Amino acid sequence: MLIRRKKKSDVGSYEITPHNVYLDRRRLMEGIGIAAGLVALGALPLAKARGATLPAGNGEISGIVDGYSKLGDDDELTHLNAVTSYNNFYEFGTGKKDPAANSDNFKPRPWQITVDGLCAKPGTLDLDDFLKPHTIEERIYRLRCVEAWSMVIPWAGIPLGDVVKRFEPLGNAKYVSFETIIRPEEMPGQRRSHILPWPYVEGLRLDEASNPLAILAVGLYGSVLPNQNGAPLRLVVPWKYGFKSVKSIVRMTFMDEEPKNTWQIMNPPEYGFYANVNPDVDHPRWSQATERRIGDFSRRDTLMFNGYDEEVGHLYAGMNLATLY
Amino acid sequence: MSADTISRSPIRDLNRRALKPAVFTLCLLPLVWLVVQGLTGGLGANPIEATIRYLGDWSLRFLLIALAVTPLRIVTGWLQVVRLRRMLGLLAFFHVVLHVLSYVGLDHLFNWTVLWEDVFKRIYITFGMAALLMLIPLAVTSTDKMAKRLGGLAWRRLHRLVYIAAVAAVTHYFFMIKAGYAEPIVYAAILAALLSVRLYKKWT
Numbered sequence: 037m038l039i040r041r042k043k044k045s046d047v048g049s050y051e052i053t054p055h056n057v058y059l060d061r062r063r064l065m066e067g068i069g070i071a072a073g074l075v076a077l078g079a080l081p082l083a084k085a086r087g088a089t090l091p092a093g094n095g096e097i098s099g100i101v102d103g104y105s106k107l108g109d110d111d112e113l114t115h116l117n118a119v120t121s122y123n124n125f126y127e128f129g130t131g132k133k134d135p136a137a138n139s140d141n142f143k144p145r146p147w148q149i150t151v152d153g154l155c156a157k158p159g160t161l162d163l164d165d166f167l168k169p170h171t172i173e174e175r176i177y178r179l180r181c182v183e184a185w186s187m188v189i190p191w192a193g194i195p196l197g198d199v200v201k202r203f204e205p206l207g208n209a210k211y212v213s214f215e216t217i218i219r220p221e222e223m224p225g226q227r228r229s230h231i232l233p234w235p236y237v238e239g240l241r242l243d244e245a246s247n248p249l250a251i252l253a254v255g256l257y258g259s260v261l262p263n264q265n266g267a268p269l270r271l272v273v274p275w276k277y278g279f280k281s282v283k284s285i286v287r288m289t290f291m292d293e294e295p296k297n298t299w300q301i302m303n304p305p306e307y308g309f310y311a312n313v314n315p316d317v318d319h320p321r322w323s324q325a326t327e328r329r330i331g332d333f334s335r336r337d338t339l340m341f342n343g344y345d346e347e348v349g350h351l352y353a354g355m356n357l358a359t360l361y
Numbered sequence: 362m363s364a365d366t367i368s369r370s371p372i373r374d375l376n377r378r379a380l381k382p383a384v385f386t387l388c389l390l391p392l393v394w395l396v397v398q399g400l401t402g403g404l405g406a407n408p409i410e411a412t413i414r415y416l417g418d419w420s421l422r423f424l425l426i427a428l429a430v431t432p433l434r435i436v437t438g439w440l441q442v443v444r445l446r447r448m449l450g451l452l453a454f455f456h457v458v459l460h461v462l463s464y465v466g467l468d469h470l471f472n473w474t475v476l477w478e479d480v481f482k483r484i485y486i487t488f489g490m491a492a493l494l495m496l497i498p499l500a501v502t503s504t505d506k507m508a509k510r511l512g513g514l515a516w517r518r519l520h521r522l523v524y525i526a527a528v529a530a531v532t533h534y535f536f537m538i539k540a541g542y543a544e545p546i547v548y549a550a551i552l553a554a555l556l557s558v559r560l561y562k563k564w565t
Binding site: 115117118121122126130132133185228230231232302303318320321322323328330331333334335 | 405406407409410469470475478479482483484485536537539540541542543
């Protein structure tokens with residue numbers, strides 16, 4: 037498969053970061069004392085590409101390298117403010133503004149991830165150890181929600197394929213499932229058990245998880261993931277509807293049969309396992325042929341596999357995508 | 362205003378004349394709020410969706426408010442409230458029209474092919490459109506003249522359509538939601554209560 041590295045001439049997300057955010061960052065730096073500055077300078081050379089680490093709080097992630105990002109001519113980055121104030125994360129409520137409004141008390145650190153099931157190296161790892169062997173890359177992807185709105189988001193994440201390989205799935209492992217944390221005391225939506233059966237579960241076929249497009253994101257716009265966007269670790273599979281990109285992951289399980297994902301359990305006629313973006317297969321209650329890019333007035337056509345046909349189309353050769361939606 | 366009318370019962374008189382304009386002004390506030398939010402960027406990242414939802418919410422609320430007039434009269438015996446019924450019903454219809462216009466015009470830019478498909482293919486749109494279609498003749502026949510022309514009995518019969526329209530509207534809301542049915546359940550419960558008061562009155 038052809039992997040196009042980002043060209044120097046491509047616009048990086050830092051160039052599009054809202055000006056006020058950029059200025060705030062400046063001010064922050066000025067406020068730090070000389071001693072702290074020296075310490076930071078001393079640490080800089082250590083922050084090389086490999087050995088992915090996250091800052092303790094909400095700060096910028098150092099050592100992000102440019103990764104695969106393919107955008108169309110009319111794909112502009114969605115404003116940071118929209119990315120962090122308008123999304124679905126039912127653990128914090130069913131409204132689009134609820135995740136931003138209700139996630140202040142969520143504690144994304146310390147964090148542990150359990151990897152189990154059909155693999156040679158299962159275990160429970162601290163987030164730092166989970167990330168350490170990998171490289172954090174910037175991936176600018178389109179995100180298409182099943183509700184027919186979309187965004188363009190500069191993620192920072194590690195390739196999921198590398199993670200899969202590292203835990204050595206057994207020969208009979210065909211799928212991998214992911215689980216969101218259950219923490220009702222910090223997630224008000226989970227205190228209402230009738231919304232969804234918790235925990236939120238999603239899954240991929242192993243070859244989908246190994247596709248180079250799939251990442252586990254730890255940041256966006258160069259900084260640590262905000263709580264409402266799935267801190268500290270979430271899946272990003274840009275050719276599938278947004279609900280596949282499970283947030284705040286605490287468990288990865290290698291399986292020999294297809295895991296039942298949450299929305300499929302909730303409503304099988306409307307949501308399937310694959311959830312590939314497909315303009316020709318309507319959601320029973322609305323058309324998927326067009327979408328509204330957040331920030332735009334009029335709708336635009338939705339692209340097959342969200343425009344990533346070249347990268348992932350081969351995974352579904354010969355499958356009837358109208359029945360395996 | 363002549364002196365003797367004031368001396369008769371100034372407060373009741375003021376009440377009588379101020380009630381309607383006061384309630385009308387109050388009822389315009391949700392729309393004012395929407396415009397202010399729209400102009401100040403308060404509608405969030407997807408202002409079109411926010412507008413449609415907001416107008417939908419207030420369509421349902423005004424429909425229920427209009428349907429609350431008769432039960433309020435039955436329960437409290439406050440006869441003056443009936444004078445508000447037509448105005449509240451028309452306000453409900455007005456918000457329904459704005460709600461549908463924002464869906465047709467803002468969301469789909471008057472793309473009639475897509476809209477036509479939506480009406481037949483998507484059950485929640487079907488129910489919503491049915492509610493609109495039932496409300497149109499009620500709005501048209503809301504004038505005194507039309508009521509007279511139809512005759513009291515026929516007019517009252519026709520206007521019972523509002524009960525079915527309200528049920529269709531709440532159903533429309535139910536079918537639209539993905540998960541978490543708390544809000545439509547509240548609307549359904551209020552509607553059921555308002556209709557029950559009428560039935561109870563009729564049977565006793």
